[in-house]
Amino acid sequence: MLPGVSAAYDEAAKGYAEGGIPIGSVLIASDGTILGRGHNQRIQKSSATLHAEIAALEHAGRLKASVYREATLVRSLSRTCSPNPPLFYSRYGSPCSMCTGAILLYKIPRVVVGENVNFMGEEELLRANGVQVTVVDDAACKELMAKFIRDKPEEWNEDIGE
Template sequence: MPTRSLSVLVDDAFWPRLNDADFMRIAVLLARKSYSEGGCPIGAVIVERGSHRIVGKGHNTLVQENHPYNHGETAAIRDAGRVDFSATTLYTSLSPCDICASLIQMRGFPRVVVGDVSNASGTETRLRQQGVEVDVLEDAQGIALYRRFRTEQPELELEDWRGRAAAGQLPAVGSKPD
């Protein structure tokens, strides 16, 4: 369901009752959706700061859509569309990769809440140095889910972070990707 349809289903009075932990739980539910589809379990939610309404949501679809940059954060940004990101908070179930961190900074997000720095970390310091407020709100379910994924599919995890060549899966020239 497109995020823009939420206003039809959810009363505006509902959103202000949600807190950081609630929004992180939604990001983890989106990560679980990706995992259940055979993808990398990373989800993200973009929340308007004043109203607390969700304006964008997404999950990693590297496998599902055969696209190397369909990360949870990029999917949520695409879903949000042309909004003023400087008035939002991004919740992500896993520490952003370098590309997502660059996009977060480039789009002017003032705040990012990260649900897992146990399985991946590194861009939090960079984002802080660029003026982004970064809060870590570790979610035990999200951490366990990503850890299970990493154990079950280490090559896919490596491909998501570093590409197919790094995972030893470079296709032959002229062949179609899986």
């Protein structure tokens, strides 16, 4: 299994356990090395911008542009998924406008999304700019995010700018 899949899942679970939004992300190099990891911490840190993707990029630190151009962002998938590196992996919902901007700024070519039923972010903008977006449509992702949205609608709406 790709190391980032489990790491992104763990990040999302960590955020949820802290009382935050269950979204985790991992930035993975082309060789499968985890460059950065993070989870949404807007509630925990009273932050306006600390989404999971931004946290993962911050954790990765300053990297050469060539590293980003070969990386993948994984956005929280379940432990059973194993996309091919490199990727930026993010667990629930598509990346929002802010996180999409960061992905485009650093020219990250691949994004893997756990599900896009509960929140459809900027997938089309990513694709229009040449980013390969893979949606895994993971049932566990859908269920946890739907539960969070149902239980804490105000926090969720604040996170997505509603």
